[in-house]
Amino acid sequence: MTDPLSRTFAALADPTRRAMLARLSEGEANVSDLAGPFLKDMSLPAVTKHLKVLEKAGLVRKGRQAQWRPCQLNGEPLREAVDWMEQYRIAWEEQLDRLGAYLKTKTEGAGHGRRK
Amino acid sequence: MTDPLSRTFAALADPTRRAMLARLSEGEANVSDLAGPFLKDMSLPAVTKHLKVLEKAGLVRKGRQAQWRPCQLNGEPLREAVDWMEQYRIAWEEQLDRLGAYLKTKTEGAGHGRRK
DNA sequence: TGGTTAATTAACCAAGAGGTTAAATATAAG
DNA sequence: CTTATATTTAACCTCTTGGTTAATTAACCA
Numbered sequence: 001m002t003d004p005l006s007r008t009f010a011a012l013a014d015p016t017r018r019a020m021l022a023r024l025s026e027g028e029a030n031v032s033d034l035a036g037p038f039l040k041d042m043s044l045p046a047v048t049k050h051l052k053v054l055e056k057a058g059l060v061r062k063g064r065q066a067q068w069r070p071c072q073l074n075g076e077p078l079r080e081a082v083d084w085m086e087q088y089r090i091a092w093e094e095q096l097d098r099l100g101a102y103l104k105t106k107t108e109g110a111g112h113g114r115r116k
Numbered sequence: 117m118t119d120p121l122s123r124t125f126a127a128l129a130d131p132t133r134r135a136m137l138a139r140l141s142e143g144e145a146n147v148s149d150l151a152g153p154f155l156k157d158m159s160l161p162a163v164t165k166h167l168k169v170l171e172k173a174g175l176v177r178k179g180r181q182a183q184w185r186p187c188q189l190n191g192e193p194l195r196e197a198v199d200w201m202e203q204y205r206i207a208w209e210e211q212l213d214r215l216g217a218y219l220k221t222k223t224e225g226a227g228h229g230r231r232k
Numbered sequence: 233t234g235g236t237t238a239a240t241t242a243a244c245c246a247a248g249a250g251g252t253t254a255a256a257t258a259t260a261a262g
Numbered sequence: 263c264t265t266a267t268a269t270t271t272a273a274c275c276t277c278t279t280g281g282t283t284a285a286t287t288a289a290c291c292a
Binding site: 130132158159161162165166169183184 | 282288
């Protein structure tokens with residue numbers, strides 16, 4: 001699982017990480033800001049690890065400012081993931097269309113020929 | 117990692133599984149059809165396992181027809197995943213806009229006042 | 233019945249993910 | 263120089279993932 005797209009999807013496959021991205025979509029945040037909502041459920045090092053997964057996937061960029069590490073969201077890998085999905089979603093919708101058309105034909109042809 | 121969205125993203129986080137979905141986007145296929153391109157790299161049971169991951173994520177539906185198991189793609193979970201992403205993509209693009217606006221302000225204000 | 237093809241299950245293994253606690257680092261502030 | 267705050271690293275543990283080979287099930291065919 002070394003390719004970028006896999007890393008992106010893997011990063012998204014965790015509700016904690018998705019929540020952190022959601023938080024970051026509202027603006028920059030330090031590690032402890034991000035950790036806040038989760039400290040009831042897990043330790044700070046656990047959050048650091050999640051953050052690292054997001055960083056390695058390129059979804060988050062971490063700066064430095066004194067002892068704080070302000071984190072920013074980077075949407076680019078997201079766009080690539082969406083692109084991958086859309087590419088096939090089109091095919092899937094076409095499949096649905098074909099199915100729809102097929103069913104329609106069957107129904108229309110039920111009387112074995114056109115009406116009128 | 118028990119929620120549907122996580123299962124979907126996790127299922128997509130593997131190039132073998134993505135390739136299987138890509139194949140299925142061209143139409144129905146049996147397990148051995150799907151396995152074909154990968155049998156140089158892995159065994160059939162490995163493919164079965166990948167398929168099971170896709171099934172549990174609801175991305176693939178497996179029927180039966182004699183000894184074959186015709187597999188079909190189900191795009192619905194995909195749509196939900198895209199929806200999740202789009203929801204935040206909007207925010208991300210806005211962030212980019214704000215960044216752009218900020219840089220623009222800085223440049224404009226460089227001469228400390230408006231040019232005539 | 234016995235054989236062939238398609239696919240799954242079982243039992244196992246190595247590596248990775250996600251968590252922990254305790255110790256270390258980085259920066260600021262007395 | 264010491265202390266406080268923010269964050270990371272180290273060492274460890276358990277469960278899951280992704281793979282294996284060997285055996286099993288399911289359905290057809292002769």
